[in-house]
Amino acid sequence: MIPIVVTIIFFLILSSFAVLYWKQKPNQQTSSVQLLEDQNFRVSYAELVKATNGFSSTKLIGLGRYGSVYKGIMDDGNTTVAIKVFNLLHRSASRSFIAECEALRNIRHRNLIKILTSCSSIDFQGNDFKALVFEFMPNGSxxxxxxxxxxxxxxxxxxxxxxxxxxxxxxxxxxxxxxxxxxxxxxxxxxxxxxxxxxxxxxxxxxxxxxxxxxxxxxxxxxxxxxxxxxxxxxxxxxxxxxxxxxxxxxxxxxxxxxxxxxxxxxxxxxxxxxxxxxxxxxxxxxxxxxxxxxxxxxxxxxxxxxxxxxxxxxxxxxxxxxxxxxxxxxxxxxxxxxxxxxxxxxxxxxxxxxxxxxxxxxx
CATH class of the missing domain: 1.10.510.10 (Transferase(Phosphotransferase) domain 1)
Structure with a gap:
């Protein structure tokens, strides 16, 4: 009986370590950290690449202090979105990403831009990647x-x-x-x-x-x-x-x-x-x-x-x-x-x- 109990305890400990490791080492294809509450969906780096044709210059609709904004097509062509990709080479870009997530987490108003989801992952080269996905505004700025x-x-x-x-x-x-x-x-x-x-x-x-x-x-x-x-x-x-x-x-x-x-x-x-x-x-x-x-x-x-x-x-x-x-x-x-x-x-x-x-x- 004792060997069985010891085996069960050992298995549980290993499972806990496995879960911890999974949380700390996200997969580059599917990782999408849910930094915002009430997100409608999660999105991976690979999905954003597909939505923007590899972040093509033809999809670029804006340049900002900390990154670029692309027009993206998601949901099998049924949803047009704006994807803000942060330039993490800028020393303040990561903090800007967090600040924007925190600010947009709970606010809801018809005259504020609507955020759909966030993505914090790594790209195909293993570099950190952060982006926010917004409702698309067809008439620009x-x-x-x-x-x-x-x-x-x-x-x-x-x-x-x-x-x-x-x-x-x-x-x-x-x-x-x-x-x-x-x-x-x-x-x-x-x-x-x-x-x-x-x-x-x-x-x-x-x-x-x-x-x-x-x-x-x-x-x-x-x-x-x-x-x-x-x-x-x-x-x-x-x-x-x-x-x-x-x-x-x-x-x-x-x-x-x-x-x-x-x-x-x-x-x-x-x-x-x-x-x-x-x-x-x-x-x-x-x-x-x-x-x-x-x-x-x-x-x-x-x-x-x-x-x-x-x-x-x-x-x-x-x-x-x-x-x-x-x-x-x-x-x-x-x-x-x-x-x-x-x-x-x-x-x-x-x-x-x-x-x-x-x-x-x-x-x-």
Missing amino acids: LETWLHPKPVEDLHVNSLSLRKRLDIAVDIADALDYLHHNCQPPIVHCDLKPGNVLLDNDMCAHVGDFGLARFLNEGTGGHIQSSSTTVGIKGTIGYVAPEYGAGCHVSTSGDVYSYGILLLEMFTGKSPVDDMFQDGLSLCKFVEMAFPDGVMDIANPVLMLPEPSNIANSQRNGSDAAWKIQECMLNLVKVGLSCANQSWRERMSMRDAATMMHRIRDAYN
């Missing part, structure tokens, strides 16, 4: 609509004032959710047109959480410590000025970025435009024109009649012009308030979202 390149088959004139209002409201709602409905609050840290993606209905989704931070409890959402420290806190032109002075990230930093984005959307001027030098910035450019010269700096596209309301615009030209001017004045007020140089003087994202809804309702 807001950047390509605001500042299209000559080779891009997009019609910038189709992005009307009403559509820009819808997109601006979508972005405000997303940030309001991150700042005021998440526990702990999340600061995006890299809001810019390139990180706003548009779906088939031109609904905006904020993406790229590689620099996102969780705010420490009990700090009220202002200048404070954060839980991760991945690189620079944003992109030149959109970074809050206090960050350059060494302050920690805050919800106010996102508000500043939103203000800059708002001014960019309605003037058509990028904050890194060549005209902004020798002390002139996008904010100062707009401030100098406000209020009487706002229409002089507005993007000319916004003066065009709305496609769905051309007949009424022709009959009531003066009313339509007044409506646009009133809308622009209110938009610039919000933009300048959000992009105030002093973080203490900026409104909260909740107030900004509320005002943006009112402006859109009044224009509609």
